[in-house]
Amino acid sequence: MAAEPAVDRLDAVRTEFDVAAMLNLSGLSGRVDRVCELGAGTHECAECMIAALGVDVYEVYGTPGARLGQWHGLPQVVMRPPYARSLVDTESGSVDLVHAQQLFVRRPFVTVVGYLEEMIRVARPGGTVAFGAITEYCIDDVVLRRWIDGDSTDCHVLPRAWTIDMLDRRGLTLLGSYVQLITTGRSELLVFRKRQVRSVR
Template sequence: MLRPLGVQIVRGHSDDPAIQPFLSARKTLAASRRAGMSVEEYIDHYSAAPGATMETVDALLRLADFSEKVERVCEIGAGSGRYAARVIISTYPDSYEIYETAGDWLPRLRALPNVVLQPADGHTLSATPAGSVDLVHAHKVFVYLPLVVTIGCLDEMARVVRPGGVVAFDVVNEDCLDDEMTENWVASGATLYSMISRSWLLKRLAQRGLSLLGSHFVPLSGGRTELLVFRRA
């Protein structure tokens, strides 16, 4: 009925209300152009943390200490592609798989080198075979998701990484909280962030063959997250 009007209805990437886009592509791209900044620079400044994207990727690669060529990478929730672009230019992978539920960012992600956009349901990495990637990572994703969704994604990351490969992501845990961060959140009524127990998380991932290589604190609006980097046995 709508096709004569030039409108077609298509199925979205995820209809789960727990999996919602965070930043509008159209508004973010327009704002970055008005500010005369790259998208990476604009989002970093928007989050009151200039340079945070580069710092995060540098910390990840330093802790991962890849001794061989990185052939296959997988990222969950790449969004604007700011982390993807940094990782690609630093590692030159043959294939860079992306799972992204926000359809408005997909044209930008598709333009990155060697990117493969996988069907994203917000819960699984179903198109990626077990033990197939050298690096699977996520940034500023799990801090916004319900705990059960995060746990499922972490299990999937452990599944798809190859032996000797690296899993990296950031979360808000008890080591991130201090009096200033807590007071900021209370004063601002911040209800969008999710927390996870660090000790419980390390134990669960150890049971899945992941050992912690190290960590790095990453700025978050009003506080910080902890980037955790693991290697698969």
């Protein structure tokens, strides 16, 4: 039992690092109106994001987990019920940053693509779309051996080049990426900007 606070602190430090790296790649700073997070199970990421960006509204799609009371200290948070691959409760073009940290690591390909299309829809022009996924960059013989020995049948690989190309065709520009440590090995968090729509004269 004594080790639990140390584990919690390690997770908190890792979350702070991940949020700082994501915001650095996105170029977001100062106050933003609205952030949307997919797959949130704990409050740590929301807490870091609200502190860094002074967020007015922080939408959360996901299960709040056992520590429900800790969300009550974040009045900016609006809980949304999780859907299969939809963000139906969020208006189109309304979000400055929409992100999913580790949700896609354990979701099938078609579900991930459906979520990506919804993330594009809700992001405002100039807004940021960010998500973590297991790409080819995250796999080596050591990771594969760990998956096989541990019977990790719920780890899903997202093809990196195809995904970047697909999102580019839908108006997103890759800003950069970085590697995250996860329980099954590594994932890559990719950060995109939604291009401004040019007016036709």
